[in-house]
Amino acid sequence: MKENHILAKWLNNDLSEDELVAFEASPDFEKYQKIKDYTAHLEVEDWDENAMLANILNQKKKVTKVVPLYKKWFFQAAAILVLALGITFAIQNFVPQTQTANFGEKTTFLLPDNSEVVLNAGSEIHFKKWNWNSNRHLELNGEAYFKVAKGKRFEVQTNLGKVSVLGTQFNVKARKNRFDVVCYEGRVKVNYGNAQVLLTHGQSVIFENGKQINRGTTSLKPEWMANQITFYKENIKSLLDEVRRQYNITIEVNAKDTTSLFTGKLPTKNLDVALQIISTTYNLEMKKVSKNKIIFDEK
Incomplete structure (x- = not known):
């Protein structure tokens, strides 16, 4: 209910500055904004209250009914909520x-x-x-x-x-x-x-x-589910590609021997050990240029 109240205030431009900042930071704001833009052309006809009153007075009825009047934003909020639920359902069930x-x-x-x-x-x-x-x-x-x-x-x-x-x-x-x-x-x-x-x-x-x-x-x-990468007869290029993926780093190699095949394991939670194994196996010198960039040179 609180979320619907905030949404209604936003549609009616009644949010305070702090409320607006918090609402725009919410994960659903982008979705509501798109729906609001899409439904902006929808309008609720203005009611002629005087004509309605005259019509009621001219009718003779045994039971008097109270007809509540709502602001436009209430209907827009309801329409947006229904549309949002429909879009969410479609995305969760029909979109790949x-x-x-x-x-x-x-x-x-x-x-x-x-x-x-x-x-x-x-x-x-x-x-x-x-x-x-x-x-x-x-x-x-x-x-x-x-x-x-x-x-x-x-x-x-x-x-x-x-x-x-x-x-x-x-x-x-x-x-x-x-x-x-x-x-x-x-x-x-x-x-x-x-x-x-x-x-x-x-x-x-x-x-x-x-x-x-x-x-x-x-x-x-x-083995990768236990934080180890297992290789079987793989070249150094494939080896380093996997290390890049596991550690999200950049690696450059300046070496002539890139055809030797590697069979063994490397850790996925200890970069220093993984790099040391590669350096020893291929007789390379490892340099950390930055936190996320490694260069291998021939010794």
Whole structure:
């Protein structure tokens, strides 16, 4: 009720300076402003009170009815509230949903069937909520871990390949030309070009530049969820790209050897240790130019 009262005062330009500042700082102000601009053309006809009074006096009625008179702003406030509720409902149910994990962040959310998704840094997912039961389809850009509700099916589409699942736990990573899928529970079907692979518990597959690499895993969940990044035969460019995403920093490399492949782990919560491992592995000298910029030079 208090929020509606403030909204009504705002529509009638009755807010004090402090109230106006607080209202404009609220998270819903932009939405109300847009709705107000959209409904500005709506008008409530002025009532001719004298004509109404004469009409009432000229009528003979046994019961006298009291007709309340309201200000225009009340009707405008009611119209805006109804329109806002309608727009909010439409956005939440009919507009395609997007979940994002920015650099240096992880995002956890639930799908309409209560399946859990955890997005790794620098990743995003798109899906439609309103017809989920008939269109269980996700579009992933980056890396995500899925814990699928028992008995539920859906597909994860990336720019490199597709994963079809049934009641399972798995991880999908699609970065540039490398596509990694790991199955932790149940089974998943992986499609990459003309290749199709069925993975069960403890199995994983990697596709890079059209080449398939099979490997196993002993982990119960992706290492990145425990603040570690795991690499398997990845070049220094891919290695540093992932470090950039996890720490939200800028890295430059001035080195000739950029083809050696790295297999191992780096922490995601200790930048100094991660940089030291990279320096030692590739025989580089690390310099911190600023808080968020690192340069690697050959020794």
